[in-house]
Amino acid sequence: MRDILSDLDTPFISDENPMKRAQKQMRTPLPKRFYKAASVRQDGESGSFVVELDGKQVRTPGRAVLALPTEAAARLVADEFEAQTDEINPFDMPVLRIANTAIDGVSTDTQAVLEDILRYSSSDLVCYRADGPDSLVERQSEAWDRIIDWARASLGARFVLAEGVMHIDQPREAIGAVGVHLKMREEPFRLSALHVITSLTGSALIALAVDAGEISSEEAWAYAHVDEDWNIAQWGEDAEASKMRAAKKRDLLAAAALIDALKSKAAA
DSSP, rough: OOOOTTSSSSOOOHHHHHHHHHHHHTOOOOOOOOOSSSEEEOOOTTOOOOETTTTTOOOOSOOBBBBBHHHHHHHHHHHHHOOSSSBBOGGHHHHHHHHHHHTGGGGGGGOOOHHHHHHHHOOGGEEEEOOOHHHHHHHHHHHHHHHHHHIIIIIIIOOOOOSSOOOOOOHHHHHHHHHHHHHHOOOOHHHHHHHHHHHHHHHHHHHHHHHHTOOHHHHHHHHHHHHHHHHHHOOOOOOHHHHHHHHHHHHHHHHHHHHHHHHHHHHO
């Protein structure tokens, strides 16, 4: 799937993009594991939940306190710290990376990230269908029609389908409806997780369907890889591609788990 902003017509390039900016801050040598236990503590003043290592607050690369809105969300990060062995590798800690990005980057400019997700919807994966072979066309329809139907029924967004890869302009009303829906999910952690799912799947609509509970994270992964899975079934997959695919799936599942954990605040 395409990297963030790699081929999008946007002014938010390189360090000007809050997600890119926060991610670049994380490119440091791997530290040794220095702690015995990770835990979660609620902050009495803010009500947020702080991740601690041996009783000391964890800080983001930008030196902010690593605090999340719900205990369940903070626990996901603490569990990732617990899973580390000799070194602390943030690339094996997808929820931590999303949290750091949310705090150091997205919280300073949520609009830039919202607009980036919205741009994906204007050329959304599920709108571009193959004209053959029939087996691939059928697989795409089985997976993607559900997303298109959900967007129409739940978002009031009617998207136009196209065959092939030539760009087709979507109705402004459809993009506007997605924008209204996204605006109600502007909280930095949730928006960061949505962006991860969007960029990994190439589909803002798939990401929003996960957020709404319409589809599971496993279904989101399968729907986003209909074409790839079809090709693998025909030609097989090499070991390196399989390793990269596994890492991307891990990140998608982690982002979806964080969205679920953030919702526990409303349920509590």
